[in-house]
Amino acid sequence: MSPSDTITPAIDPGAAHLEPVAMAVAHRHLVAKVLAELTHERVLAPRPVAGSVDTWTITADDGSVAYRFVARVHRLEHWSVDATTIERTVLGEPAEVDALEAVVDLAPALGIPDSLLPVYLEEVASTLQSAAWKLAHHRLDADDLVHADLPTIEAAMTEGHPAFIANNGRIGFSLADFAAYAPEAGAPVRLQWTAVRRSLAHLSVGEGWTEESLWAHELDDDLVAQWRELLRGLGEDPDDYLFAPAHPWQWQHKLAITFAPDVARRDIVPLGPGRDDHRAQQSIRTFLNASDPARHYVKTALSIQNMGFLRGLSPRYMRPTPAINDWVADRVRTDPELQNCGFDVLREVAAIGYTGGAYQRLPEPSAHQKMFAALWRESATSRLRDGERAATMASLLHRDAKGRSLVAALVEASGIGARAWLAQYLRAYLRPLVHCLAEHRLAFMPHGENLILVLRDHVPVRVLMKDVGEEVAVFASSEGHGVDVPEDIARIKVDVGPDLQVLSILTDAVDGFLRFLAAICADDGLVADDEFWGLARAVIEDHAADHPELADRLAELDVQRPHFAHSCLNRLQLRNTLQMVDLTDQASSLIMSGELANPLAP
Known part of the structure; x- marks a missing residue:
């Protein structure tokens, strides 16, 4: 056979990132997260290596596999594991560092039900x-992102939820789907528009909006006219x-198939793609409008398995969403303290849900009832003033391919020093959360992806909260009396005691986000652990000093208590990889592992 006759294996361009070097880096990063977060949640218990202050070992239950690594331990039992130092041995012999193998090695300790272990492994894979794709394609470093706009920052993120190990599962996406719809791909997406029979659907709009004004804001008049003519041509x-x-994926894979009879009856009529280019945000099923940033974000149902849930949207749940947002926004926008902090919400001003078809008549809730709904949310870009720039708060935990953190780059660009920068950030983020809980008994889900940072001269000046309708809670008073919430939005009322109420700060903000930021600041030499938490304590104490009228309520919550219940997120996903919690009763689904020492305690 001549050289010209040799066969060169064809490589699918969409899989070019699936090569040994990038995958080896991805494996080490994820195994470091396995070791760090499962130690934080007290599932694993590393032992120190004799004669070393920062080297540790973890051994599988049967003793056959061991991991050795270097790590720094920060407050809140946070472990910064150096991924490059991880060594794995099997029966005493060196072995590859492999994230799937790590899950199998440690499976007895993790407690994943045998029937669900393959599902979890698939999410890890x-x-x-996703990690290998980002390593192969992302070129922007932290200094570039200091000056980038919101869509660019959203696409540049390399890490999903900071605590969850399997945080980019997306089971159901093909390679082509990933390239087309994943936020890190940054590809333009045109939403699939449909007409749904009015008698089998609902559209709810918030204060200041009507059906007509919504279409006028979101759609071009001539396009609406074309769609109306199309319906007339069908005899409707x-x-x-x-x-x-x-979502285009949802139309192709679910609506046109699972709702085929509804389409045939013309209860659902496909109209084709819209004209505007959209870009997926970190939450993957929410899109910002890249063609016209003043137009609303659109959140759609997307029936893929991702991070412990099938990412549907319930038409029933969507119906009161605009009213919930109006009620919350009224309290936020009329509170002088919150306005002084610049804190605000991105209102979800309209929601639509298809309630026709046989699935909605079934007595038991199912994923099939959450396949066709959407909402419209105010655009963060439309809320910016001259000289301001927006960024997802998740970006504060971002490191580029060289290991440089974005927060370090922002501090350097600001020129004001780390202490002043962090004090301003904590005043914009932590103080409003405490005030909302104390004054209004309002709790949000304040993790990084759910907030938009507004920066001026590279310094955070205010934050905008999103995902209000699905995740806000209003707590009952300590006397058991209900908060004055209108009956049509009563689902947001939660009756739990102060010890659980305060976890909306101590678990969701302190352990769920600030723990990671504090470690990055310490590891990068910005401020030491104690300095960081001292700045956070000062924010809490300044708020209390400014609001003596809230003294009794603040004492009841006791944000600075010495210890708080240790709520474990990965344990939730390990227990049930298909649905981590009951969204209608999240408090009862929590898994606790003792208590954590509170770094906010005086």
């Missing part, structure tokens, strides 16, 4: 695929329909 009355956007 998909997370590795356009006035009998509402317009509903869908």
Whole structure:
């Protein structure tokens, strides 16, 4: 056979990132997270190596596999594991560092039900695929992102939820789907628009909006006219329909198949793609409008398995969403303290859900009832003033391919020093959360992806909260009396005691986000652990000094208590990889592992 006759294996361009070097880095990063977060949650218990202050070992239950690594231990039992130092041995012999093998090695300690272990492994494998893709394609470093706009920053993020190990599962996406719809791909997406029969759907709009003004804001008049003419051509009355956007993947894989009879009856009529280019945000099923940033974000149902949930949207749940947002926004926007902090919410001003078809008549809740709904949310870009820039708060935990943190780059660019920068950030983020809980009994889900930082001269000046309708809670008073919440939004009322109420700060903000930021600041030499938490304590104490009228309520919450219940997120996903919690009763789903020492304690 001549050289010209040799066969060169064809490589799918979409899989070019699946090569040994990038995957080896991805494996080490994820195994470091396995060791760090499961130690934080007290699932694993590293032992120190004799004669070393920072080297540790973990051995599998049967003794056959061992891990050795270097790590720094910070406050809140946070472990910064150096991924490059991880060594794995099997029966005493060196072995590859492999994230799937790590899950299998440690499975008895993790407690994953045998029937769900393959599902979790698949989510881990998909997370590795995503990590390898980012390593191969992302070129922007932290100094570039200091000056970048919101869509660029969203696409540049390399890490999903900081605590969850399997945080980019996306089971259901193909390689082509990943390239087309994953936020890190940054590809333009045109939403699939449909007309849904008005009698089998609902559209709810918030204060200041009508159906007509919504379409005028989101759609071009001539496009609406074309759609109405299309419906007439099918023998239908356009006035009998509402317009509903869908994720293109959802249309192709679910709506056109699972709702085929509804499409055939023309209860759902495909209208084709919209004109505007959209970009997926970190939450993957929420899109910002890249063609016209003043237009709303659109959140759609997306029936893929990701991070412990099938990412649907319930039409029933969507119905009161605009009213919930109006009620919350009224309290936030009329509170002088919150306005002084610049704290605000991105209102979800409209929601639509398809309630027709046989699935909605079934007595037991199912994923099939959450396949077709959407909401419209105020755009963060439309809320910016001259000289301001927006960034997802998740970006404060970002490191580029060289290991440089974005927060270090922002501090350097600001020129004001780390202490002043962090004090301003904590005043914009932590103080409003405490005030909302104390004054209004309001709790949000304040993790990084759910907040938009507004920066001026590279310094955070205020934050905008999103995902209000699905995740806000209003707590009952200590006397058991209900907070004055209108009946149509009563689902947001939660009756738990102060010890659980305060976890909306201590678990969701302190352990869920600030723990990671504090470690980055210490590891990068910005401020030491004690300095960081001293700045956070000062924010809490300044708020209390400024609001003596809240003294009794603040004492009841006791944000600075010495210890707080240690709520464990990975344990939730390990227990049930298909649905971590019951969204209608999240408090009862929590898994605790003792208590954590509170770094906010005086």
